[in-house]
Amino acid sequence: MAQVSLRKIVKEYEGGVQAVKGIDLEIADHEFVVLVGPSGCGKSTTLRMIAGLEEISGGEIDIGGAVVNDVPPRDRDIAMVFQNYALYPHMSVRENMAFGLMLRKFPKAEIDRRVNEAARILDIGVLLDRKPKALSGGQRQRVAMGRAIVRDPKVFLFDEPLSNLDAKLRVQMRTEIKKVHQTVRTTTIYVTHDQVEAMTLADRVVVMNHGVIEQVGPPQELYHHPRTRFVAGFIGSPAMNFIPAKVEARGAGLVLLLPQGTELAVPEHRVARYQPYAGKSVTFGIRPEHLTDTQNVNKPHVAFLTLTPEVIEPMGMETLAHIKLEGAEVCARLDPLVEAAPGVPLPLAADMNNMHLIDDATGLVI
Amino acid sequence: MAPDSSAAVPAPRPAAARAESSAMKRFARRRSTIAFLMTLPLILVIGGLVAWPAGYAIYLSMLNRRQTAFIGLENFDILLENETFQSVIWQSCFFAITAVLLKALVGFWLAHMLHHVPARGQKMWRGMLLVPWVIPPALSTLGWWWMFDPSYSSINYLINAIGFPSVPWLGEPWWARISVIIVNVWYGAPFFMIMYLAALKSVPDQLYEAAAIDGATGWQGLRHITLPMMQNIISITVLFSLIVTFANYDIVRVLTNGGPRDLTQVFASYAFQVGVLSGNIPRGAAVSLFMFPLLAIIAFFVLRGVNKRTKEMA
Ligand SMILES: Nc1ncnc2c1ncn2[C@@H]1O[C@H](COP(=O)(O)OP(=O)(O)OP(=O)(O)O)[C@@H](O)[C@H]1O
Ligand SMILES: [Mg+2]
Numbered sequence: 132m133a134q135v136s137l138r139k140i141v142k143e144y145e146g147g148v149q150a151v152k153g154i155d156l157e158i159a160d161h162e163f164v165v166l167v168g169p170s171g172c173g174k175s176t177t178l179r180m181i182a183g184l185e186e187i188s189g190g191e192i193d194i195g196g197a198v199v200n201d202v203p204p205r206d207r208d209i210a211m212v213f214q215n216y217a218l219y220p221h222m223s224v225r226e227n228m229a230f231g232l233m234l235r236k237f238p239k240a241e242i243d244r245r246v247n248e249a250a251r252i253l254d255i256g257v258l259l260d261r262k263p264k265a266l267s268g269g270q271r272q273r274v275a276m277g278r279a280i281v282r283d284p285k286v287f288l289f290d291e292p293l294s295n296l297d298a299k300l301r302v303q304m305r306t307e308i309k310k311v312h313q314t315v316r317t318t319t320i321y322v323t324h325d326q327v328e329a330m331t332l333a334d335r336v337v338v339m340n341h342g343v344i345e346q347v348g349p350p351q352e353l354y355h356h357p358r359t360r361f362v363a364g365f366i367g368s369p370a371m372n373f374i375p376a377k378v379e380a381r382g383a384g385l386v387l388l389l390p391q392g393t394e395l396a397v398p399e400h401r402v403a404r405y406q407p408y409a410g411k412s413v414t415f416g417i418r419p420e421h422l423t424d425t426q427n428v429n430k431p432h433v434a435f436l437t438l439t440p441e442v443i444e445p446m447g448m449e450t451l452a453h454i455k456l457e458g459a460e461v462c463a464r465l466d467p468l469v470e471a472a473p474g475v476p477l478p479l480a481a482d483m484n485n486m487h488l489i490d491d492a493t494g495l496v497i
Numbered sequence: 498m499a500p501d502s503s504a505a506v507p508a509p510r511p512a513a514a515r516a517e518s519s520a521m522k523r524f525a526r527r528r529s530t531i532a533f534l535m536t537l538p539l540i541l542v543i544g545g546l547v548a549w550p551a552g553y554a555i556y557l558s559m560l561n562r563r564q565t566a567f568i569g570l571e572n573f574d575i576l577l578e579n580e581t582f583q584s585v586i587w588q589s590c591f592f593a594i595t596a597v598l599l600k601a602l603v604g605f606w607l608a609h610m611l612h613h614v615p616a617r618g619q620k621m622w623r624g625m626l627l628v629p630w631v632i633p634p635a636l637s638t639l640g641w642w643w644m645f646d647p648s649y650s651s652i653n654y655l656i657n658a659i660g661f662p663s664v665p666w667l668g669e670p671w672w673a674r675i676s677v678i679i680v681n682v683w684y685g686a687p688f689f690m691i692m693y694l695a696a697l698k699s700v701p702d703q704l705y706e707a708a709a710i711d712g713a714t715g716w717q718g719l720r721h722i723t724l725p726m727m728q729n730i731i732s733i734t735v736l737f738s739l740i741v742t743f744a745n746y747d748i749v750r751v752l753t754n755g756g757p758r759d760l761t762q763v764f765a766s767y768a769f770q771v772g773v774l775s776g777n778i779p780r781g782a783a784v785s786l787f788m789f790p791l792l793a794i795i796a797f798f799v800l801r802g803v804n805k806r807t808k809e810m811a
Contacts (some may be wrong), residue, residue: 185705217703220810221725230680230721231711262809278711 132317133195133285134160135181141189142176142342143203150176153190155427163312163319167329168365174322177291177339181320182288183207191288195285205234206465210279211288215295218263218278225259228277242281247275249277252314253307269300277306280315287312289321293328299301305331326366330354338362357496360414360489369419373489374459376415378408387486395434400485404497405488413497416487419451419462424469429478438463439476452477513563572783581759582767582784589763589788592674593742598680600742601735603682604689611690612697623694628686638751641680642667645752661802670760673753677761679747685741689734696730728804736799743788764788 135158142151151173158164159347166174179185183204191198201208210231218227225246225338232242242335250256253273263271272292292308293301309332312319329336329351338345338353338361346353346362357363363371377388378397385397385405395415399404425435438461440452445467452471453460463479471477488497524530561568576582607626611619629637644651644667653663666676700723708718724731746765749755755762755770762770764784772781 182706182710184709204706204709205711205714210709211707211710213707215703217701217707218723219704219707221728230708234712234717234721264810278707282711375591483564 134158134162135195135286135318135320136193137177137181137190138193139190140177140180140187140192142173142180142185150342151180152422154339154342154344156337156347158318158320160318161316163321163332163334164337165321165323165329165333165335166281166337166339167323167326168345170324170363172339173342174324174339178211178290178320178322179290181286182209182211189482190452202437208284209288210282210284211290212272212275212279212292213242213362214291216263216275218271218274220263223260223262224255224266224274224277226264227274231278231282245281245283246277246331249280250313251278268296268456269304272296272304273307276311280311283315283317284399285318287319287321289316289319291323292321293323294325299350301328308332326367330366336366338365340365343456355485357487359496360416360494362497363416363487363489367418369462369464372414372422372461373416373417373460373485374415374456374461375412377412378405378488380409385409389415389436391438391460393436395481395483396432396485398432401486408488408490408497410488412491414489414491416489416496417481418485419481421478421485422461422464423482424463424471425464425480426469428482430482430484434483436481437476440471440473443471443473454488510640536794554782554786557779558786560779562777562779564779572780573787576780576783576787581762584760584788585762585764585767585784588674588761592678592761592763593739593745596678596685596742597735597738599678600685600689600738603686603692604734607686607690608693608697611694623691625689627687629684630691634684635747635751636681637684638748641676641683642752645676667753668757670757673757673761677749677752680752681742681745683740684748689738692730692734693727696727700726729806731745732799732803736796739795740792743792744785768774 135156137154137156140141140151140154141149143149166177168174174463176185180187181194183199183202186199191200192205193199194209219230222230224399228246228249229242232245237245246259247256250259253276255270255273255277258266258270258274263274266274272295275292286377289308293304296304305328308321312332321328321332330353333350335347336350336353337347340361345365346358348356350366350451353366357366360373364373375390379386379388379394381394381396383402383404384399386394387397438456440454440463442453444451444453448467450465450467450469450471452463452465454463463477465471489495490497514688555735557564558572559569561571611622611626614622643649647665647668650663650666652666658664665672667673693794702728704722709723713721743763744765745763746769749761749763749766753761755766759767764787768781768784770781771784774777
C-alpha cells in the first residue's frame with residue numbers, strides 16, 4: 132500500500148492532441164479516489180499512465196515514494212480491473228487469479244491460500260474451476276477483482292469496471308467494491324463517468340474536464356461547494372438548474388432578477404460576497420432539490436416564485452416538474468402529494484441558502 | 498367410438514388418403530430432410546472426388562502387379578522388407594517433421610515481426626512475403642535448382658565471396674536433404690505466416706496489458722498468453738501442413754529426383770517411381786497409402802483437442 136502523487140502530468144498523443152494537460156494530484160495511503168468526468172476528458176489516459184500502459188509525455192508519477200515514469204507496469208506493483216474484465220480465456224478462474232502470483236514465483240501453498248481467501252471475500256469459491264466463458268457478467272467482474280486482490284498490490288486501478296453490467300447489478304457491485312475496499316484498505320484509483328458511482332464510492336472525487344482537473348474534494352464538498360459551473364452541473368442528479376439572472380440592489384440588500392420578471396431576495400449573509408456584481412448579469416444556479424413546492428417551507432431565506440411546468444414526471448418518492456424559461460430549462464422536485472399539472476401555474480419555493488452565482492466570464496462560482 | 502369424437506372424424510377413406518399425403522409433406526418439410534437435400538450436391542462431389550478415389554487406391558494396393566489377383570497386405574509386407582523403402586520411410590518422416598517445424602517457426606517469427614510493423618508498411622511486407630507461396634512450386638523449385646547447380650550455383654558464388662568453400666548442395670546426401678527442406682520451408686512458411694498473423698491479430702491487446710500488470714515479461718506474455726490463445730490455429734496449421742508435406746512430390750522430383758542413390762526419396766516421389774516408372778501400380782498405391790493410418794489417428798486427436806478448446810474458450 133502506498134500513496135500516489137501526480138506532478139504536472141501531461142499526455143500528448145501523436146498529432147499533438149493533448150489528452151491530459153498538466154495534472155497535479157496527491158493520493159494518500161488507503162484512500163479511495165474517483166476520477167470522474169465526461170467522455171473523452173482524459174480519465175482513462177491518466178489511469179493508464181499510472182499503470183504504465185501509456186507513456187508519460189511530461190511530469191512525474193510517484194508511487195510509494197519512488198518516481199515510476201520509466202518503470203514498466205510489471206514492476207510498479209499495481210493491479211488493474213478493466214472495463215471488459217480482460218480475463219485470460221484459456222485459464223480457469225483459479226489460474227486467472229493465480230497468474231500474477233505464479234509469475235512472481237510465490238510458493239504454491241501461499242498462492243492457494245490467497246486465491247481461496249479472495250474467493251471467500253468475493254463469494255466465488257464454487258466458480259474456481261470454470262473458464263471465464265462459463266461465467267455471467269457479474270461473476271467475471273468478481274473474478275477480475277479477485278485477480279487484483281490476490282496480488283495485494285500497492286494500488287488498485289479501476290477503469291469503468293461496472294459499465295458493462297446492467298443497472299441493478301451495477302448498484303450491487305458498487306456496494307461490493309466499497310465493502311472490499313473497507314476490508315483490504317488498498318489505495319484505490321477508480322475511473323468512471325457516472326457521478327453517482329463517484330459520489331457513493333469516493334473518499335475524494337476528482338472532477339476532470341478537457342484534460343484538466345476542475346475540482347478535487349470529498350463528495351459532500353463538491354456537492355455543496357462546487358468551484359466551477361462545470362462541477363456544479365456535473366455533480367448531482369437531476370443536474371443543477373442554471374438560469375440567467377441580473378443582480379440588483381434593493382435598499383441595503385440584493386435581489387436576483389429572473390428573465391420572466393420575478394425577484395428573489397439574496398440572503399443577507401451573502402450580500403457582501405455578491406456586492407461587486409450588483410447591476411451585472413450572472414448565472415443563477417440552484418439544484419432541483421432546493422426548488423420545491425411550498426409545503427413545509429419554514430426555513431429562513433426562502434424565496435417564492437410561481438412558474439408554469441411543461442412536463443410533470445411522477446417518480447414515486449418524488450415528482451419532477453420541468454419548466455421552460457427564457458434561455459433555461461428548470462427542474463423542480465416536488466412532494467408526490469402536491470397536485471401539479473402541465474400548463475397550470477405552480478407556486479415554488481427556492482431555498483436561497485443553497486443558491487449559487489456563476490460569473491459568466493470565468494465560469495467560476497462566486 | 499365415443500360420441501363426441503365421432504362428430505369430429507370425417508368419413509374414413511378420404512381421411513386415410515389425406516393422412517398419407519400430409520405425412521409426405523411433413524417429411525419433406527422436416528429440417529433434417531431439407532438439410533440433407535441441400536447438402537446432397539456436396540456429398541456427391543466429396544463422394545466422387547474423395548471417397549471413391551481413396552477407396553479405389555486402397556483396393557488397388559491389395560492387387561498383384563498385373564492387377565489380376567487379390568493378394569491382401571502382401572504389397573505392404575514386401576515394401577517393409579525392402580531396404581530402399583525403409584530409407585524412404587525414414588527420409589519422409591525426417592523431411593516432413595523437420596520441414597513442418599521449421600515452417601511453423603519461421604512463419605511464427607515472420608508473423609510476429611509483421612504484427613509489430615505499423616499498418617501501412619505491414620500490407621506491403623505481407624504482400625512481398627507471400628510471393629514464394631504464390632509462385633507455382635515446380636517453377637520456383639527450378640529456380641532453386643539452378644541456384645544449387647554445382648557449376649553455376651549463385652549461392653556458392655556468394656559463399657565463396659565471403660571466403661568459404663563451395664557446398665555440394667545436391668550432390669551429397671545430407672546436403673541434398675537439407676536443400677530439399679530449405680526449398681520446402683521457403684515455399685511453405687508464408688502460409689504459416691499469414692495464418693499466424695491473423696491469429697495474432699485476434700488476441701485482444703487488453704490481455705497483454707493485463708498480463709503486463711500481472712508481472713509478465715515479453716517472453717512470459719508470449720508463452721502464457723499468445724501461444725495458448727493461438728493453440729488451435731497452431732495445431733490445425735501443423736496438422737494440415739504435415740499432411741501436405743508428407744504428400745509433397747514436386748520439390749523432390751524437380752530438385753533431386755530422389756537422388757543421390759534414392760536417399761532423398763519421399764513417399765510421393767517413390768510411389769511415382771515404383772508405380773509409374775517401374776509399372777507396378779498396386780505397389781505404388783501401397784507406398785502412397787503407407788502414412789494414411791498414422792495421419793488419420795493424429796488428425797483425429799488434434800481435431801478433438803481443437804473442438805474441446807473451442808467449446809471452452811470462444
Ligand atoms: N491512442 C490515441 N491517440 C490519439 N488520441 C487519443 C488516443 N487515445 C485517446 N485519445 C484521445 O484522448 C482523449 C482522452 O481519452 P480518454 O480515453 O482518456 O478519455 P476518457 O475520459 O477515458 O473517456 P471515456 O469516458 O469515453 O472512456 C480523447 O479526446 C481521445 O480522443
Ligand atoms: Mg475511458
